[in-house]
Amino acid sequence: MEHKEDKLKEVISHAKEYGFVFPSSEIYDGLAATYDYGQLGSELKNNIKSYWWKSMVQMHENIVGIDSAIFMHPTTWKASGHVDAFNDPLIDNKDSKKRYRADVLIEEFIEKIRMKIEKEVEKGIKKFGDDFDETQFRATHPNVLRNKEKINEIEDRMRETLGKNDLEGVYNLIVDLEIACPISGTKNWTEVRQFNLMFSTELGSVAGDASTIYLRPETAQGIFVNFLNVQKSGRMKIPFGIAQIGKAFRNEIVARQFIFRMREFEQMEMQFFVRPGEEMKWYEYWKEARSNWHKALGLGDHNYRFHDHIKLAHYANAAADIEFNFPMGFKELEGIHSRTDYDLKQHEQFSGKKLQYFDPELNQNYVPFVVETSVGLDRMFLAVLSASHKNEVLEDGSERTVLTLPPALAPYKVAIMPLTKKDGLPEKAREIIDQLKFDFLCQYDEKDSIGKRYRRQDAIGTPFSVTVDHQTLEDHTVTIRDRDTMDQVRVNVADLFSIIDQKVNMRKLLV
Ligand code: ATP
Numbered sequence: 001m002e003h004k005e006d007k008l009k010e011v012i013s014h015a016k017e018y019g020f021v022f023p024s025s026e027i028y029d030g031l032a033a034t035y036d037y038g039q040l041g042s043e044l045k046n047n048i049k050s051y052w053w054k055s056m057v058q059m060h061e062n063i064v065g066i067d068s069a070i071f072m073h074p075t076t077w078k079a080s081g082h083v084d085a086f087n088d089p090l091i092d093n094k095d096s097k098k099r100y101r102a103d104v105l106i107e108e109f110i111e112k113i114r115m116k117i118e119k120e121v122e123k124g125i126k127k128f129g130d131d132f133d134e135t136q137f138r139a140t141h142p143n144v145l146r147n148k149e150k151i152n153e154i155e156d157r158m159r160e161t162l163g164k165n166d167l168e169g170v171y172n173l174i175v176d177l178e179i180a181c182p183i184s185g186t187k188n189w190t191e192v193r194q195f196n197l198m199f200s201t202e203l204g205s206v207a208g209d210a211s212t213i214y215l216r217p218e219t220a221q222g223i224f225v226n227f228l229n230v231q232k233s234g235r236m237k238i239p240f241g242i243a244q245i246g247k248a249f250r251n252e253i254v255a256r257q258f259i260f261r262m263r264e265f266e267q268m269e270m271q272f273f274v275r276p277g278e279e280m281k282w283y284e285y286w287k288e289a290r291s292n293w294h295k296a297l298g299l300g301d302h303n304y305r306f307h308d309h310i311k312l313a314h315y316a317n318a319a320a321d322i323e324f325n326f327p328m329g330f331k332e333l334e335g336i337h338s339r340t341d342y343d344l345k346q347h348e349q350f351s352g353k354k355l356q357y358f359d360p361e362l363n364q365n366y367v368p369f370v371v372e373t374s375v376g377l378d379r380m381f382l383a384v385l386s387a388s389h390k391n392e393v394l395e396d397g398s399e400r401t402v403l404t405l406p407p408a409l410a411p412y413k414v415a416i417m418p419l420t421k422k423d424g425l426p427e428k429a430r431e432i433i434d435q436l437k438f439d440f441l442c443q444y445d446e447k448d449s450i451g452k453r454y455r456r457q458d459a460i461g462t463p464f465s466v467t468v469d470h471q472t473l474e475d476h477t478v479t480i481r482d483r484d485t486m487d488q489v490r491v492n493v494a495d496l497f498s499i500i501d502q503k504v505n506m507r508k509l510l511v
Pocket of ligand 1: 250259261376
């Protein structure tokens with residue numbers, strides 16, 4: 001099996017070589033954890049956005065979308081709790097001078113124990129073969145039980161210390177677990193401190209506290225402050241949702257792992273407003289709906305798992321992550337949170353305005369409860385790209401690198417290639433593009449041998465390549481090649497639209 005770090009490196013260099021993702025301001029040696037999306041990356045990103053927007057807004061008559069400003073009134077962030085509580089506990093290693101999130105160090109330690117359990121189970125499978133009863137093994141094997149208990153103990157202490165903001169307790173836990181710095185290998189730690197993740201800046205020309213504003217750390221608050229505007233102007237009836245795609249900013253302590261954790265990133269969030277008391281039903285509903293949305297892409301169901309939060313955010317009464325099997329292992333891709341009526345109530349209190357809904361069926365006013373789904377667009381991008389990136393050995397022993405992107409998300413849907421640069425073939429190829437370009441992003445390619453051109457299209461995930469040859473001029477037929485099967489068939493030019501559309505249309509993902 002390929003080493004995980006190598007896999008991530010390979011994906012990063014592939015992304016750069018083919019114009020998906022570049023380090024930002026690279027001519028100045030880049031800016032830490034900031035990336036630019038290139039010509040193919042922005043297409044892929046737009047397609048992911050479109051898949052999300054269509055599935056949320058277009059497929060639900062009770063969900064509408066908005067686009068609120070990044071800057072918001074500073075009181076927003078006092079009300080939401082971000083000024084006081086949007087902190088990460090940080091700790092430095094005195095020898096390597098590296099900074100870590102204390103909770104992440106502990107979680108990584110727990111993950112290592114989990115791996116031990118999995119190894120034990122694998123050993124069991126090897127030893128007992130078909131007779132292996134995994135459930136019983138997990139419930140009874142002494143090593144598994146001991147490790148499970150260890151995990152529970154650590155999680156309990158973590159929940160307790162973090163929950164009470166007991167930073168000394170968090171420090172003691174790290175010391176007790178004998179966690180060492182992965183760089184220096186030493187346990188020479190500083191104390192644990194809190195660090196606010198919001199970026200602040202000054203509004204206008206007046207300096208001083210009164211003019212300090214923040215770059216939004218989440219898009220959700222733009223939805224909450226517009227709750228009543230949308231409800232009234234759209235005549236929305238509960239339950240209903242408001243969706244938004246937009247940039248968010250967090251001064252992450254440790255930003256790394258490519259586009260997984262950035263300081264400027266994009267979120268796709270939806271707040272679903274429900275009757276108080278019905279939130280758990282909707283929480284379960286959205287957990288399932290969002291999981292299905294991911295799985296419909298065909299990246300492999302085994303690559304997803306749910307992780308229920310131990311440490312609930314200050315606003316939530318239930319929360320789960322959908323984790324994806326990234327090259328670095330299973331990590332959070334999306335969060336589904338039951339946020340109660342916390343945000344709207346806080347905004348009522350700080351603004352002095354009523355943010356309530358009159359429920360005609362109950363004949364009563366109330367502050368709705370909220371279930372949120374929040375997925376990082378950049379993490380979606382990394383999930384799609386890394387799961388699609390494959391090195392294949394073909395039957396004839398040759399190799400190819402292919403991106404088996406879900407066709408609906410692929411940047412180019414079809415490449416049109418004249419066999420030679422003469423005899424009117426380029427003109428014919430462009431004629432075909434002129435017919436298809438209203439529906440699909442097409443690429444024209446006439447350079448190098450057909451074989452090389454196929455490889456180039458494989459490497460950027462184009463689902464179809466169409467070759468125009470001399471026969472095309474006589475009978476209006478072309479060769480169409482499928483990226484995944486590499487099968488080539490001769491078809492009529494007039495049939496191209498429906499052949500391509502059938503495979504790349506987003507409709508297939510949405511039903
Ligand atoms: P993490 O625990 O990884 O820091 P989080 O729990 O703080 O994430 P949320 O506040 O729930 O994240 O944000 C919702 C989604 O936004 C996450 O599931 C993730 O996909 C995305 N996201 C959050 N922070 C970042 C970041 N720094 N870079 C890229 N995407 C991010």
